[in-house]
Amino acid sequence: MGRRACFLAFASLIFQSLAQNANITLTPAAVGFEADNTAFYYSSSPLLLANDGSAAGGGFRVFDGKQNPQWAEVAHLRTGRSKVAIPVYNIGGRDIVVTIAATDSNMRAFEANGLKEIKNARKPILGDWSTLCGWQSASSGNSYLLLFGKRIVVQLLVRNQSKRVEILAVQTFPTPIEGESCAVFRDGTVFFSAEDQPLYSFTASESFQAPEIKILTKEVPVLGLAAYHADSEDFLLVVDSESLHIYDRNLNQKNSALLTGIPDLSVEGGLSILQSTSKRHPSGLFAFAFEGEEDTGVAIGSLQAILGASEIRPNTKFDPNERTCRKCTQPISKRCSNNGYNQHGICQCFPGFGGGDCSKITCQNSCSGHGSCIGPNICKCAPGRSGPDCSFVAVKAKYETDANGGDGDDPAIWIHPTRPDQSRIVTTTKSDEGAGFAVFNLNGKLLQHVPGEEPNNVDVIYNFTVGAQVTDLTFAACRGDNTLCLLKINSTGFLESVDGGIQPTPEDYEVYGSCTYRSPTSGRQYLFVNNKDAEYLQYELRSTANGTLETNLVRKFVGGSGGQVEGCVCDEEQGYLFLGEEPEGLWRYDAEPNGSSTGIQIARVGDGTLYADVEGVTLVPAKNSSDGYLFVSSQGRSAYLVYERAPPHAYVMTFTIVDNKEAGIDHVSNTDGIAAVGNRLNSDFPKGLFVTHDDANELAGRETADQASFKLVSLEDILGKQRAAQLGY
Template sequence: MSRLACCLVFVSLILQSFARNANVTLIPAAIGFEADNTAFYYSSSPLLLANDGSAAEGGFRVFDAKRVSQWDEVAHLKTGRSKVAVPVYDIGGRDIVITIAATDSVMRAFEAIGLVEIQNTKKYILSDWSTLCGWRSAISGNSYLFLFGKKMVVQLLVRSQKRQVQILEVQTFPIPIEGESCAVLRDGTVFFSAEDQPLYSFTASESLQAPKIKILTQDIPTFGLAAYHAGSEDFLLVVDSESLHVYDRNLGQKGSVLLTGIPDLSVEGGLSILQSASKGYPSGAFAFAFEGEEDTGVAIGSLQAILAVSHIGPNTKFDPNDKTCRKCTQPISKKCSNNGFRQHGACYCFVGFSGRDCSKVTCQNSCSRHGSCIAPNTCKCAPGRSGPDCSFVAVKAKFETDANGGDGDDPAIWIHPTRPDQSRIVTTTKSDEGAGFAVFDLKGKLLQHMPGEEPNNVDVIYNFTMGAQGTDLTFAACRGDNTLCLLKINSTGLLESVHGGIQPTPEDYEVYGSCTYRSPKSGRQYLFVNNKDAEYLQYELSSTADGTLQTNLVRKFTGGSGGQVEGCVSDEEQGYLFLGEEPEGLWRYDAEPDGSSTGVQIAKVGDGTLYADVEGVTLVPAKNSSDGYLFVSSQGRSAYLVYERAPPHGYVMTFTIVDNEKAGIDHVSNTDGIAAVGNRLNNAFPKGLFVTHDDANELAEGGTAEQASFKLVSLEDILGKQRTAMLGY
C-alpha cells in the first residue's frame, strides 16, 4: 500500500472515530404535552409546530423558534386531539398551516400569519392518520400533501381558487405499512417508514397512476425522517432511539451524532429541520417529539455537529417559498375544468370529479342511495346513515362511562345471575396513569378502580370451580409485568384479589392481547394470550383443592400471517377461536388444545368493507342455535363490522357511533376494544348491550378529554328488531 493510501485510510479512521464520538446536547424546548410530529415554518420570525395528542384541549401548538433555550408558546389551536400540523407555502399568495384531528377526521387550514382558521376549507377524510408531508412540484409549482394512514396514502392538492383555499383529493394508493414518518426531497422522492419497519420510498408525480413503492433497506432503525437541502444536493436525516444520522440520496451514510442531555430519552418521532441561522444555532436546528424521565414534548438540537461530521456545508439561506420552476408546465388543465390532469390528449379526473372534461361532481358509490352528493366525494347522509359514502348505519350511545385512566383499552360485560339490571362493565387501563381495572354500572357510573399492572384485553369467566366452589373471574394480559392477571367477581359485580391471580409467562415473552375459552368437550377452562409477533400461547386454568389458581401451557401457534395481533374471542359452542390481525384481517382457528393450528382467513383488510387496524373482536351467539353475530372494530375507520357467526361468516353490515346531542354524548373515534351480549339487561338495553372504547372523547365545552371513556349502545339499535329477535334471548 502506498504512503498516500495509508494516509487516506488513517484520515478516514479518524473521521469515523470522530463521527462515532460526536454528540449533540438536546434542550427540551417545548414541554408539558405529548407530541408525535413537529414541523418548522420558515419566515423572518420562524415558528415551530407540534401536534398535541395528550392534553384535554388537543389540537396543535405553535412556538417562537427564535429563542435559544425554552421557546415561548405563541398559540394553542384546540381542534381536538391530532397527530399532524404542517406548513404549506404560497397558496394564492399566503402561507397556511394544515392539520387533521383524530376526533372527527376533519382537515383544517389556518393562516400561518395570525393563525386564524380559514373558513370553507374543511375536508372530511375518514381514517386514523399518522403523518403528513408536503411536496411542491418542480415542473408546475403546484403544492401537494401526502397523508399517511393505515397502509395507505392520500395525495391531496392544495391550491387557491377564486381567492379561496381548496383541498382536493387527487388519489389514494396502498403502501405495505402504516407510515409514521416521512420526508420529501426536492426531486419528489418520498421516504417513509415506522418503528421496527423497513425504509421505503416512492416518487411523487402529477399523475393518477399509483406510484411504485420501493423497499430500500431494513437496516436503518427509523423513529423520524427529515430532508436537508444543501445547495443542489439533498440529504436524508434519520433519528433513531439515541442518535441522529445523515445519508445521501443513495443511503450512503455520511455521519452520525449521539443525542445527549435528556435523561431516559425516548424518541417519539416527527423529526424536522430549520435551515436558518439564529442565536445559539448558527447552522440551524432540528426538532423531534420526545418523552424523557421528567418531561414530554419537543426536543431541540443544533445542526452544527451533524453537518460537520457529515462534511456538509451549512445552507442557512434555504427558503421553501422559493419558486420551484421558472417556466412552469401546468398538467392541471382548463380543458379538464381545472379538476384533473391533461395527459396524452385526455383528462384524468381527481377523486370526486368525472366526465370527459372533469366538470361533473361525483361521490363514492353515489352516497349508497342514502344521501346526496354536495361536493367532490362529499356526501350529506340521510338520518340514520353515516360514513364517507353513507353506507354505515349510524347509531347513538345511550350512556358513556365516567372518565378513568389515561389510556383505556378494552371492556367486558358481566351479567348478574339473578338481577340483570345489576350487571357490570369491566374495563382496563393500560397506561401508567390509572393502570388497572375499573367497574361501571349500566349507566356508566364508576363503582370501583382496582390497580393492576397495565392490563390490556379483559374477559369474564363464569362459574369456574375454585376448590369446591363456583366463582366468576376476570382475566386479562397484564403488560406491566408480562403476566396473566385474574381477579374474582363477587356477588355485587365488584373485583377482589384471588390466590394465584398472577400467573407467569415465559421469560422474554411480552404479552399483548388475550381471551378465554371453555371446552364444550372436556369442560376445561383455557386462557389465550398473544404477543405483537402473533405468538399465541394457550394455557389450561385450574385450581388446587384450597382454591389457588394455577396454569399449564398446553399449546403454541402463530396467528394469522404473523402480523401484529391483539383482539380475540372464542365461540365456546362451536369450538372456534376468532382473532384479529391488525394489518391483515380476521381469522378463525380451532380452539381445542389438540386442534389444528392452521387458520382460515374469513375477512381481509382491503376487501372493500374491512379496513386496518383490526382491533376488538366480540361474539353474540344465538341462545338456542348456531346463529349469531361476530363484531369487529376497524380502528382506521372508527367503525364496526358485523359478520355471521356460522361459517362462511358472511358480511352483514357496518355501523358507526355518532353524536347523541340530546344526551350530550359524542361520537366514537379510533375505537379499540369492544364487548357485546344479547341478553335483556334493563329497559335501556332490552335486547342486549354493545360497549366500545372511545380513544378521543370530545368534551361539550370543546377539546378532548385526557382520560378514556367507553360508550354503551343498545344492541337492538345496531342490529334492528328482526335480527335481535332471532337471537332468542
C-alpha cells in the same frame, strides 16, 4: 449476492462501524404537553409548530422563532387531539398551516399569518393518521400533501381555486407499514419508516398510478426523518434513540452525532429542520418531540456539529417559497375543468369529479341512496346514516362510563345470574395512570377500581370451580409484568383477589391480547394470549383442591399471516377461535388444543368493507341456534363491522357511533376493544348491550378528556328489531 444486496450489506457495515463524530447538546424548547411531530415555518420570524397529542389540550401549538432557549408560545389551536401540523407555502399567494384532528378526521387549514382558520378549506378524511409530509412538484409547481395512516397513504392536492384554498384527494395507495415519519427530497423521493421497521421509499408523481414502494434498508433504526436541502443535492437526516445521523441519497452515512443534555431522553419522533442562520445557531437547527426525566414536549439542537464534519456546506439561504420549476408544465388542464389531469388529450378526473371534462361533481356510491352529494366525494347523510358514502348505520350511545385511567382499552360484560339489571361492565386501563380494572353499572357509573399491572384485553369466565366453590372470574393479559391476571367476581359483580390469580408466561414473552374458551366436549377451561409477533399460547386453567389457580401450556401457534394481532373471541358452541390481525383482517381457527393451527381468513383489510387496524372482536350467539353475529372494530374508520356467526361468515353491515347531543355524549373515535351480549338487561338494553372503548372523549370547546371512557349502546339500535329478535333472548 446481487449488486443491490451487496450495496445494502456494505452500507450496513459503514453504519455499524462509524463512531460518533460529535456531540449535540439538546435544549427543551417547548414543554408541558405531549407531541408526536414538529415542523418549522420559514418566514422573517420563523415559527415552530408541534401537534398536541395530550387529551386535555389537543390541536397544535405555535412557538415564536426568536431562538431563545425556551421558545415563547404564541398560539394553541384547539382543533381536537392531533398528530400533525405542517406549513404549505404560496397557495394563491398565502402560506397556510394544515392539520388533521383525530377526534373528527377533519383536515383544517389556517392562515400562517394570524393563524385564523380558513373554514371553507375544511376536508373530511376518515381514518387514523400518523404523519404528514408536503411535496411541491418540480415540473408543475403544484403543492401536494402525503398523509400516512394505517398502511395507506392519501395524496392530496392543495391549491387556490377561485380565490379559495381547496384540498382535493388525488389517490390513495397501500403501504407495507403504518408510516410514522416521512421526509421528501426536492425531486419527489419520499422516505418513510416507523419504529422497528425498515426504511422505505417511493417517488411521488402527478398521476393516479400507485408508486412502486421499495425497501432501502433494515439496518437504519428510525424514530424521525427529515430532508436537508443543500445547494446541489438533498440529504436524509435520521434520529434514533440516542443519535442524529446524516446520509446521502444512496444511504452513505456522512456523519453522526450523539444527543446529550436531556436526562432519560426518549425520542418520540417528528424530526424537522430550520435551514436559516441565527446568532445561537449559525448553521440552522433541528427539532423533534421528546419525553425526558423532567419534561415532555419539543427539543431543539444545532445543526452545526452534524454538518461540520460531513463536508456538507450549510445552506442557510434555503427558501421553501421558491418555485421548483422555471418553465412549469401544468398537467391539471382547463380542458378538464381544472379537476383532473390531461393525459394525451383525455381527462382523468380527480376523485369526486366526473364527465368527459371533469365538470360534474360526484360522490362515492352516489351516497348509497342515503344522502345527497354536496361536494366532491362529500355526502350529506340522511338521519340514521353516516360514513364517507352514507353506508354506515349511525347509532347513539345511551350512556358513557365515568372517566377512569389514562389509556383504557377493552371492556367485558358480566351478566348477573338472577338480576340482569344488576349486571356489570368490567374495563381495563393499560397505562401507568390508573392501571388496572374498573367496574361500572349499566348507567356507566364507576363502582370499583382494582389496581393491576396494565391489563389489556379482558373477558369473563362463568361457573368455574375454584376448590370446592363455583364462581365467576375475570381474565386479562397484564402487560406490566407479562402475566395472566385473574380475579374473582362476587355475587354483586365486584372484583376480589383469588389465590393463583397471577400466572406466569415464558421468559421474554411480552403479552398483548387475550381471550377465553371452554370446550363443549371436555368442559375444560382455556386461556389464549398473544404477543405482537402473533405468537399464540393456549393454556389450560385449573384449580387445586385448596382453591389455588394454576395454568398449563398446551398449545402454541402463529396467528394470521404473522402480523400484529390483539383482539380475539371464541365461539364455545362451535369450537372456533376468531382473531383480528390488525393490518390484515379477521381469521378463524380451531379452538381445541388438539385442533388445526392453520387458520381460515374470513375478512380481509382492503376488501371494500374492512379497514385497518382490526382491533376488538366480540360474538353474540343466538340463544337456541347456530345463528348470531360476530362484531369487529375497525380503528382506522372508527366503525364496526358485523358478520354472520355461521360459516362462511357473510358480511352484514357497518355501523358507527355518532354524537348523542340530547344526552351530551360524544361520538366514538379510534375505537379499540369491544364487548356485546344479546341478553335482556333492563329497559335501556331490552335486546342486549354493546360496549366500546372511545379513544378521544370530547368535551366542550373541542378539548378531550384526560381519562378514558367507554360507550354503552343498545344492541337493538344497532341490529334493528328484527335481527335482535332473531337472537331469541
